[in-house]
Amino acid sequence: MGEIVKAIQDTYADEISWCYGCGRLNKNGHHFRTGWDDEKTITYFEPSEEHMAIPGFVYGGILASLIDCHGTGSASIYLHHKNGHQIGDGTEPPRFVTAQLTVDYKKPTPQGIELKAYGFGEEIHPKKWKITTEVLAGEDVVATGEVIAVIAPETFLKK
Numbered sequence: 001m002g003e004i005v006k007a008i009q010d011t012y013a014d015e016i017s018w019c020y021g022c023g024r025l026n027k028n029g030h031h032f033r034t035g036w037d038d039e040k041t042i043t044y045f046e047p048s049e050e051h052m053a054i055p056g057f058v059y060g061g062i063l064a065s066l067i068d069c070h071g072t073g074s075a076s077i078y079l080h081h082k083n084g085h086q087i088g089d090g091t092e093p094p095r096f097v098t099a100q101l102t103v104d105y106k107k108p109t110p111q112g113i114e115l116k117a118y119g120f121g122e123e124i125h126p127k128k129w130k131i132t133t134e135v136l137a138g139e140d141v142v143a144t145g146e147v148i149a150v151i152a153p154e155t156f157l158k159k
Contacts (some may be wrong), residue, residue, distance in 0.1 A: 019069065030065065030069075035087065042118055043117040074147075075129035079123075080093040097153075099149065109137050117136075129148075130149075131147045
């Protein structure tokens with residue numbers, strides 16, 4: 001399986017690391033981890049049998065979840081880089097939430113193949129980023145998506 005050495009989700013404060021998709025502290029979650037890969041972001045994920053739609057194929061909701069968390073993690077990375085920081089440099093990155101999620105399913109996603117989500121970011125406001133994502137199973141694009149991610153409001157980050 002592909003490996004992310006430095007993931008943005010690993011640097012989030014504990015109190016905001018509980019997301020079912022990407023929270024490292026959610027023991028039942030997916031633990032999506034998003035890193036930087038030469039001018040784009042990347043997340044690897046190998047769906048398990050419990051992510052099945054019908055035998056041999058992955059449930060589309062897991063692809064939407066992957067695009068969602070990959071998008072917010074990617075926005076965090078892009079803004080962190082814009083602010084002159086790198087993942088794991090000791091500076092807490094901004095935390096984003098999804099304002100809009102669009103998913104286009106291109107073809108059925110086969111079970112048993114590692115998925116790779118690649119993200120490309122565009123700042124559309126100082127606190128809002130558009131992340132365009134492609135999800136591949138092997139060499140095939142199985143889904144594309146777009147996340148409009150906004151910096152999490154202070155009220156969201158407090159208990």
